[in-house]
Amino acid sequence: MPQPPGPVPAPLDGPGVDVTDARELLVGYLAWYRAALLRKIAGLSDERLRAPVEPLGWSPLGLVQHLGWVERRWMRWGFAGEQLVAYPEGGDAEEWGIPAARSTEEVMAAYRVEVAAADALVAAAGLDDRARTGGRFPSPDQAPSLGRILFHLLQEYARHVGQLDVARELIDGTTGE
Numbered sequence: 001m002p003q004p005p006g007p008v009p010a011p012l013d014g015p016g017v018d019v020t021d022a023r024e025l026l027v028g029y030l031a032w033y034r035a036a037l038l039r040k041i042a043g044l045s046d047e048r049l050r051a052p053v054e055p056l057g058w059s060p061l062g063l064v065q066h067l068g069w070v071e072r073r074w075m076r077w078g079f080a081g082e083q084l085v086a087y088p089e090g091g092d093a094e095e096w097g098i099p100a101a102r103s104t105e106e107v108m109a110a111y112r113v114e115v116a117a118a119d120a121l122v123a124a125a126g127l128d129d130r131a132r133t134g135g136r137f138p139s140p141d142q143a144p145s146l147g148r149i150l151f152h153l154l155q156e157y158a159r160h161v162g163q164l165d166v167a168r169e170l171i172d173g174t175t176g177e
Helices: 022-041 046-050 060-079 091-096 104-123 146-172
Strands: none
Touching: 022 060, 022 146, 046 060, 046 104, 060 091, 060 104, 060 146, 104 146
């Protein structure tokens, strides 16, 4: 069959076009957005990673740090019901700000720890499994399913990776998918 004239559309992002399983789609897209986050900061100097982007007011590394906290709150404190620090003492300023004494590698390592913990929780549970109580959710009627939590994480990443597109373009003109 002949191809229509014009440019060939780019392949879809995330899982393959033949994937129909809800779990595989959720986990696949979450993995794709996590990788997109890292692609969008690739090649930035340490100085540019750490410098707030105006007029946005946050740095690319601050966004990575924030997403580490988001993973922690929704998966470990939320889904697993772990008793842990879910918000930094200094609020948003500490969650998004990178102190000079904290290295880029420390921020990235903390992010990777939260992603690995989240992945382990997801691997051991079904989408219909409800979050444990005692952490983020005080009672069973407030505890969402893992599927609901993964949808929330997916929208967090989609929104923030889109914001990072804007930040990266402001920093050095780089645009992405």
